[in-house]
Amino acid sequence: MKTQIKLLALLLICFSYSCSKDDDASDKEESVTDVYAVGYESDGTKNIAKTWKNGVATSLTNGANDANAASVHVVGEDVYVAGNENNVAVIWKNGIKTPLTDGSRPVFVFSVFVSGSDVYAAGMEVFPLSNGERYTARLWKNGVGITLNENKEHAWATSVYVHGNDVYVAGYEADPTTKKFVAKIWKNGMATALTNNLSGSTASAVFVSGTDVYVAGSDFIKGKSVAFIWKNGVATQLSNGTTDATATSVFVSNNNVYVAGSVNDPNQNRIPTLWKNNFPTKSFTKGIDPNANSVFVMDNDVYIGGSETKVATIWKNEQAIKLTDGTYKAQVNSVFVTKK
Template sequence: MMNKLVSLLFAIILIGCNDIDDLVNSSTQNPIDVYIAGVKTNNAAYWKNNESYLLTGGSGGEATKICVSNNNLHVLGKKMLDNWRTEYLYWENGNLTNLNTAFNTPAQYVHSITDMEVVGNDVYFVGYTKNPIIAAEIYELVYWKNGVKTVLDHNIVYPTVQSKIKLVNNTVYIIGYSSSSFTFSHGIYINNVFQSNSIGTILKDLTLKDNQVYVYGRNTPTNTGFYKNMGTGAETTLTTIPSVDKLIFDNNNTYVADGVNIFKNNTQIYSSSWFSFYIDFIALNNNVYILKREGDFGTFDALYVNDVNVFQIFVDQGKFNSLTVVQN
C-alpha cells in the first residue's frame, strides 16, 4: 500500500511538472497530440494528452487502436459477451457502431476484426467471418471499405493470424492466409492478389516509409528479424534481432521492437524486465513515446516521452493498449 501511495504521489508530481510538448524536441513549432487507447473504470476509453474520455456503449469493453485522419478521431474496440463471443466496436468522433451488427449477414457472421486503417475519410477493417450453419472451422478472410465487403479467401482453416491492413496510393496490402490449391500459405495480398512467403517466414505487420510499404516479421529457421520493401523487393535481415514485431522509420532512423526490446539503428534503447515491459511505442521527429507496464508484477501502465514518465494509471483503474502521436 505504501509503495502504491508513493507511486501515485510521484505520478501526480510528474503530471504537474512535465507538459508533453515541453519534453519533445520538435523540428517544428507545432505542438503534438498523444492519444492512448485502453480501458478506464471498466469502460473502453481513450486519452488525449493525458485527459481521459469514456466511450459511449463501451462498458465492459476496451479500446484497442486509435487513429486520427482529417481531424476525425477513429477508435476500434471490443468486448467479451456472456456466450464467449467477442463484440467488435468502432467509434468515429465518439459515435458508436457495433461492427457485428453492421457486418453480420445470414450467410456470414463476424468472427473477428483484427485491424483498422483510416486514409482520408475512408475507413477499412480487416478480419474473418464464418458461416453460422456450417460446424466446420472454415472462415472467410475479408476486408471492408466504408462498410463494403471484399472476400479474399473463402476457405481459411481456423484463423490464427491477426491480419493487418495498410493503404498507399489506392493499393490495399493485407497480411493473411491463402488456401489456393488445397494448401494453406502465409503471405500478403496486394489488391486482392496473393503473394506467398517462403516457408518459415512469419509476417507481423506493415509500415510506411516515403510512401512505400514495408512488410516485416520473423524468419523462424534462422531466428532473425527482417523487413522488406514491397515496391523494390529489397529485404533487410537483422541478424542480431530475432523478430521484428514493430517497425518505424523516423527521419533517418530505424526503430525496431522484437517483443521484448526496442532498438534504434540496431542499438538497444529499451529492455523489458519483470518490472517493466513495453506495450506499444511510437517514434516521431526524433522523439520516442513508449507505453510500459511497470511496478511489482505490472501494477500500473505508464506513458514515457523521451525516457520521462509523464502519465500513468494503476491496473485496478484501467490499462493502456496502444498509442498514436499526431504532429499538428
C-alpha cells in the same frame, strides 16, 4: 533632417525585426503536440475500451461487455478507433460507435486507417463450419467487408495502410498443404507470400514510405520465433534466434526504420525492444510482464505504447508515462501523435 530620417528608418527596422521575432515566438508557442493512445483497462470484471489524449482517459464502453480498442488514427479533429465489444467489430469516430458486424459470430478488428473520406479496417472474422470454424482475413472499407484469403484455411488480417490509391494489408494465412502459417501482404486484394510454407510465419504490421513497403512480423527458425522486418519482400532478421522474439509494429521517419516488439531473456521473461535501422536500442523498461505494441515517431521523438506491471504505458524517448494506476490490468495497443 537627414539624421532624423535615418534615425526613424532605423527605429522602423528595429521595430519590424522585433515584431518578426515576436511572431516567430508566437508560432512556436502555438504549435501543439497531442499524443493519443488506445487500449483497455479492466474494472475487475470486464475490460473497458479506452482512449487517452495527453494522458486523460475517456471510456468508449460502459463495462457491460468485454471490449478492446486496438488501433487509432487521427485526421484533423477526428479521432477514429477500431476495436471490438462483445465479439462485434466496431469503429468509434470521436467516441460515437458504428458496428461493422451484427454479433452473430465473433469478429475482431486490429487496425484502422483513414484516407480522405474512406475508413479502412482490418481484422478477423470467425465463420462456423459443420466440423468446426474457420478464421478469415477481413478488410472493411466504409463498413463494407470483404474476405482476403482465397483458400479455406485460417487467416488473419492484422494491419492496413493506404498509400495513394493502393491498399496494403498485412497478415498471415495457413498453407493448405503444410497447415503452417505464412506471412503475407495483400496489395489491392492480391496476396504475396513473404516466406515459404514450411516454417510458420506471421506479419503484424505494415507501413509504406515512398515506394518502399515495410512489414514487421516473425518467422519460426529451429523452433524459435524470430523477429523480422521485410522491406519490399526482402527479409532482415532482427533477433538472434536464441530465444523467442517478435516484431509487432513498424514506423518510418526521415529514412529511419523503427520496429517495436519483444525479445525473451534466457528465463523466458519478455523484454520490450525497439530496433532502429535493424539494431536494438537499450532496454527502456524493467517492469513485470511488459510489452511494446506500437511505435510512432514525431519530430525525432519516439513514442512506444504498451504496458508494464499491469499499467498502460507510453514511453517517450525511453521515459515512461503511466496512464493507469495499476489497480487493474491495462495496456496500450496503439499510439498516434499529431502536431498542429
